[in-house]
Amino acid sequence: MNRRYFLKIGGLSTLSAVVPSQAFSAGSHVSYALTPKPAKADIVGADFPATPVWGYNGQVPGPPLRIPHGDRLSAAVTNALEAPTAIHWHGIRLPNAMDGVAGLTQPPIKPGETFTYEFTPPDSGTYWYHSHVNAYEQVGRGLYGPLIIEEKKPPTVDRDLIWMIDDWRLTKDASISEDFGNGHDLSHAGRIGNVPTVNGRYKEVVKVRAGERLRLRLINASNARNFSLSFGALNPFIIAIDGQAIEPFQPQQNIIVGAASRVDLIIDMTGTPGSQLPVVDSFYRQSFDLVTFEYENEPLRTSTLDSDIALDLPDMPEPDVNNAVTQEIVIAGGAMGGLQRAMLNGEWLDLREIARQGYVWAINDIVGNRMDMPPLIDVKRGQSVLLTIKNQTAFPHPMHLHGHHMKLLEIDGEKVEPSQWVDSPLIMPRETFTLAFVADNPGDWLFHCHALEHHAAGLGTLVRVT
Numbered sequence: 185m186n187r188r189y190f191l192k193i194g195g196l197s198t199l200s201a202v203v204p205s206q207a208f209s210a211g212s213h214v215s216y217a218l219t220p221k222p223a224k225a226d227i228v229g230a231d232f233p234a235t236p237v238w239g240y241n242g243q244v245p246g247p248p249l250r251i252p253h254g255d256r257l258s259a260a261v262t263n264a265l266e267a268p269t270a271i272h273w274h275g276i277r278l279p280n281a282m283d284g285v286a287g288l289t290q291p292p293i294k295p296g297e298t299f300t301y302e303f304t305p306p307d308s309g310t311y312w313y314h315s316h317v318n319a320y321e322q323v324g325r326g327l328y329g330p331l332i333i334e335e336k337k338p339p340t341v342d343r344d345l346i347w348m349i350d351d352w353r354l355t356k357d358a359s360i361s362e363d364f365g366n367g368h369d370l371s372h373a374g375r376i377g378n379v380p381t382v383n384g385r386y387k388e389v390v391k392v393r394a395g396e397r398l399r400l401r402l403i404n405a406s407n408a409r410n411f412s413l414s415f416g417a418l419n420p421f422i423i424a425i426d427g428q429a430i431e432p433f434q435p436q437q438n439i440i441v442g443a444a445s446r447v448d449l450i451i452d453m454t455g456t457p458g459s460q461l462p463v464v465d466s467f468y469r470q471s472f473d474l475v476t477f478e479y480e481n482e483p484l485r486t487s488t489l490d491s492d493i494a495l496d497l498p499d500m501p502e503p504d505v506n507n508a509v510t511q512e513i514v515i516a517g518g519a520m521g522g523l524q525r526a527m528l529n530g531e532w533l534d535l536r537e538i539a540r541q542g543y544v545w546a547i548n549d550i551v552g553n554r555m556d557m558p559p560l561i562d563v564k565r566g567q568s569v570l571l572t573i574k575n576q577t578a579f580p581h582p583m584h585l586h587g588h589h590m591k592l593l594e595i596d597g598e599k600v601e602p603s604q605w606v607d608s609p610l611i612m613p614r615e616t617f618t619l620a621f622v623a624d625n626p627g628d629w630l631f632h633c634h635a636l637e638h639h640a641a642g643l644g645t646l647v648r649v650t
């Protein structure tokens with residue numbers, strides 16, 4: 185990784201609050217207009233040119249969509265790009281036709297066309313929206329934004345902040361490196377950038393006040409970068425994972441935010457007025473400061489707030505594990521993966537020939553290269569499904585199931601407590617995850633790696649619910 189061009193950039197900048205788009209609320213129906221289009225973004229600061237990006241309404245991240253739980257959302261998407269696009273509403277249990285997977289749940293939105301999404305999110309929490317056409321390029325150019333479904337009873341905090349974290353691969357003139365989908369990224373860890381950002385800004389400084397209680401919504405919009413964050417002595421509480429409430433707990437180690445995943449934190453700012461505290465990432469070999477808290481000189485209060493931080497636990501259908509359809513899923517392939525041969529378009533081929541066609545990954549020896557492939561799981565509506573996912577590769581895989589949330593039961597045979605619901609669990613090399621869900625949402629749903637280059641290179645399959 186080459187950070188040479190960007191490590192010397194320092195200095196203070198104000199918190200780049202994401203600006204709401206034109207939204208009007210008609211009772212319980214909130215409408216948004218989203219226009220994906222080319223734009224310029226100030227990512228690395230004044231010493232460099234602005235970066236040409238693709239952004240919703242020209243912003244990176246796109247405007248935060250924020251609606252009360254129970255309200256209906258509609259989003260009219262007008263494509264002002266020169267490429268087809270579509271929007272996926274990541275983590276929302278919505279009707280299949282609104283899922284935004286071009287080629288599976290809808291035709292792509294052509295340049296100049298408008299497509300209106302409309303659905304009522306059944307669950308509150310922290311979600312995001314992003315392109316699902318050539319995602320490894322379109323998300324990599326900036327087509328993503330936060331989607332917040334507000335709880336009826338949110339915890340009392342001083343500020344509710346969204347940190348959309350991403351990393352960019354920029355050249356020395358701060359433009360986006362055009363090497364999308366190169367063979368190395370496809371077969372290794374995916375596109376890992378050289379400029380990690382929070383809300384589209386590199387080396388952001390976030391002003392805080394001593395005694396302040398923050399709710400921090402971490403959303404990882406990276407193509408493939410995973411984060412392992414340390415908040416120093418702050419010792420945050422995790423109150424939700426992938427949008428779903430969990431009994432609040434203080435992890436004894438770093439906070440892992442895999443690609444596409446979300447983590448909601450409650451943080452009491454217990455530092456000294458005037459001091460600074462970096463939030464440090466150390467997922468990969470080289471650790472770095474992602475963002476820095478800077479305390480104002482005036483404390484907000486001298487003790488910490490004493491308010492209840494627990495969210496209502498999610499209202500998910502409980503899988504019936506004893507009567508579940510069981511499915512083992514073996515992820516194989518990639519560099520150093522040892523996969524010899526796999527099935528591509530119904531034909532057994534050796535990996536060399538598969539790689540020649542641009543694919544390197546397989547699920548249960550089948551390359552997931554098309555939207556009309558036979559589904560790996562085909563069940564009747566209401567059926568409980570028990571999954572055992574084995575990662576037999578040399579790389580981590582954030583596995584995203586569309587249209588459902590899965591209960592994470594075990595990691596390597598050890599029970600996960602407190603129990604949690606996930607839509608994008610990060611499965612490390614040689615780990616085995618046991619998950620269960622009720623297949624209660626009819627349609628053909630993608631189940632794929634959210635390291636977007638891995639998906640492009642075959643790491644995906646389908647779940648059919650009829």
Ligand SMILES: [Cu+2]
Pocket residue numbers: 580581582633634635638639643
């Ligand atoms: Cu992967």
